[in-house]
Amino acid sequence: MQPNRRHAQARTRASKTRDKSILWGGLAILGLLATLALSGKARAEGDENIISSHGYSFYGDLKYPADYPHFDYVNPDAPKGGELAIGFVGTLDSMNPYARQGRAHAFSVFMYESLLGEAPGGGAAPADAYGEYYCLLCERLEYPEDRSWVIFYMRPEARFSDGTPVTAHDIAFSQNLLLDQGLKSYADAVRKRIPKIEVIDDHTIKFYFADGISRRSLIEQVGGVPAWSKKWYEETGAKLNESRLDISPGSGAYMIDSVDVSRRIVLKRNPDYWGNDLPFNVGRNNFDRLRVEIFGDSAASFEAFKAGEYSFRAEGDSRIWATQYDFPKVQNGQVTKKELPNGTPPTATGIIFNLGSEHLQDRRVRQAIALGYNFEWTNESLQNGLFSQRTSFSEGTPIMATEPPTGLELEMLESLGGLVPEEILTEPALVPHTSNPETLRDRRNLRRAMRLLDDAGWVVGDDGIRRNAAGEKLTINYLFNSAASPTLTGVMQTFVKNVSDMGIDITLERVDPSQFTSRERDRDYDLLYDSYPTFLGTGTGFPQFFGSEDAAFSLFNPAGLASELVDELINISLRTETREEEIASLRALDRALRYEFIMVPLWYNPNHWVAYYDMYEHPEVIPPYNLGYLDFWWVNEDKAAALKASGALR
Known part of the structure; x- marks a missing residue:
């Protein structure tokens, strides 16, 4: 149901269910309170037990306690700096992926954060625990056992890249913007399931969920809505349902440096990023720049990689993987070719029938x-x-x-x-x-x-x-x-x-x-x-x-x-x-x-196929739910300097 994550990959995401009365005998919430030592704590409020926590999972169990220093799989001492550059084959004409018209790259959503955090572009974070979500723009959340509502207590220090604070008013505005100008299927679903949003104060927001429906995924859904600047939208008059190249400021670690949709998109690290020291971000967001080079066909893209025009390639073509990685830079070790484990089920790709035909x-x-x-x-x-x-x-x-x-x-x-x-x-x-x-x-x-x-x-x-x-x-x-x-x-x-x-x-x-x-x-x-x-x-x-x-x-x-x-x-x-x-x-x-x-x-393919110039390093154990090269890999600056000095990289 999320517009940009949780069940997709960015391609970002909504829902509507039929309220049948299929109830299963013996289905009850058992063991929830027993797991609250991990997930948070419960307090009584009237006749309700209110759960307060630093994160959320449907079954109440969280791998990481409230005082976690960082995710287990990251390198907390990973150096900051350098650049990671990838290639893209196709045409782009927009930086707004939420409009029906136009085609936007995933980089167009990297700037935005949500109450419950995620990896760049909507990937899993943490990447070693399925179905768990941890506070990013929020400090904590509260909800009753029946999940009829949720309150998020936001971090007052959170800022957009233009320096303005991220408030509960921005969160409510973002949710309503998706309802008014987003995809019809998303809007229809949300209106039936989330009848009311209440801004309690500048940094506290409450979502109410409808009676008589499944509340499955609703807390992580509202917690996953990207935070957009109400001020920017109101001042510019921009609409979510229009194709455009200008974008609103985000609160994330990266911001737009330059956009030429026929050639390249460059993101740069926000030097004033408010969340650098949060445990959620330790060992992550390690590159100073992220760059995508745009090509008209796959042959040109591969030749550009060989020439050093970009530095990291997630390979999807088996013929190229099997037969084309014998060029001199691979042979002399300047380019590393590697298979890494992938713990997620493979995407359900196929030749799809239009049942409307x-x-x-x-x-x-x-x-x-x-x-x-x-x-x-x-x-x-x-x-x-x-x-x-x-x-x-x-x-x-x-x-x-x-x-x-x-x-x-x-x-x-x-x-x-x-x-x-x-x-x-x-x-x-x-x-x-x-x-x-x-x-x-x-x-x-x-x-x-x-x-x-x-x-x-x-x-x-x-x-x-x-x-x-x-x-x-x-x-x-x-x-x-x-x-x-x-x-x-x-x-x-x-x-x-x-x-x-x-x-x-x-x-x-x-x-x-x-x-x-x-x-x-x-x-x-x-x-x-x-x-x-x-x-x-x-x-x-x-x-x-x-x-x-x-x-x-x-x-x-x-x-x-x-x-x-x-x-x-x-x-x-x-x-x-x-x-x-x-x-x-x-x-x-x-x-x-x-x-x-x-x-x-x-x-x-049960593995990730990757090739990259030998300046990137990653944790010894790749977590199962995210390869993470845009998230928690880093640059060895000495190796990068040697590659540039040799002329291997342009």
Whole structure:
């Protein structure tokens, strides 16, 4: 539900749930008070127990006590200084990611902080504890056990980069700005769930939550709203829903130095940053400058990295990773190539079906099209055998559904009666088809696809094209970003070739990034290469990603999925009160989402692939939920000076 974090990645984020009365016997808040020694303390106020804490988690347990000196994974003595520079492939024309029009880089949100802190761009902080949030702009928060409201007590020393204080009035203004000018799905959800905001004084704000709903994720949602300057917006007349290059001052460690959306964006450390010495920030925000260099295509970007025009590369192209990192700077040690562990489930990326397209509403047609993707051949022939087939929305975690449901998960599914197809109850979770790795055109899968299309009423004519009884062609438009890497483009071209061989009139339409973004928002496609969020826990953002009520317009539900079964499972998950119940409900949700067949799942890499000029250092143990190169890595100035003296870096 957050506009810029918690369930996405920045791509920033809202929700709406259906208030069904699905209640589970035995679901009660047990053990909460027993964990308050870690999470805070409770006090009586009338008939309520009020919890006061330096942070928040739904189950009340926090890894870090109130007097924590710093996060365990950071280097508290990390030196400050230097620059980290990355590359970006595509086109940018805005510094406002909250507008429907325009395309903005993640750097456009780095300047902003929230009551409950996060990593730059909305990543996890702390990165070694899932579902825990710690005060940044606030000193502490209070809430009752039923979470009907929350009060944040803010730090009076917090300042925007223009020197003005960050107050409760700015927080209330920011929340209301999102409601008035933000995404419709976000605004609709928030108005139903957060009926009132009260500014108690300049540094105290209270949020009230509606009765009769799940309060899951609402405290971290309001705590995660970026703090924007009310003064700046009122003086400039700027709007949140317009594409623009000028931005409001933020309260974060970095501020804009320069913007040229056709070439580069540079952030610089705010020398007067108010929060430098907070335990939340110790060992973090270590670079003096952050820079992004912008390129029109991936080949130019890679050549620029080799030439030293930028210094850090998170590699996503398997062909380049396997075959192109043999240039002299790698051989002589000036560039380091490294695989680092990634503890988060892989992004649920795939070829997404637009369920609003009439031809794709028949599940058999979607299944047939999916059979055109040959993971085994693609991985071996085009991707150097470096990937694994992704199956689940929570791949490799306890949430991932595998065998037929049992125990609490089965009880939850059975409670929904006829909504649940029999095969979900009795068969293993749906997994992708297998293909012949020796040949792109798997004849067995092609015959299976042909039968599915025949059964769906799409018959091959004399011209080899499938038509229905009305004589309409089975025509599919696959919208694709022209800035994609050559390897990804090649993979999709082979997929389209296989689908064409089924008699489907399919077009891989490559458009520039700006047009791609615009058409994606308008849902002007049949197929789309995109992703859905993975999940390790439940949240009120789920209905916007997967729910029916927002399906027609949610930017975060590119398939337009509208399933009553999925809606009910979301409601069950939102009402769970123990981690065991939460995991069971999410496993059922993973199972149902895979059954709905909204995408062709592709591949994943269990590690981070990184290459960088040998001047960067990082903690010995990378935390599971954030690689952190923009967060808690640092520069070795002696190595940086040697690289510059040698001419390796420009």
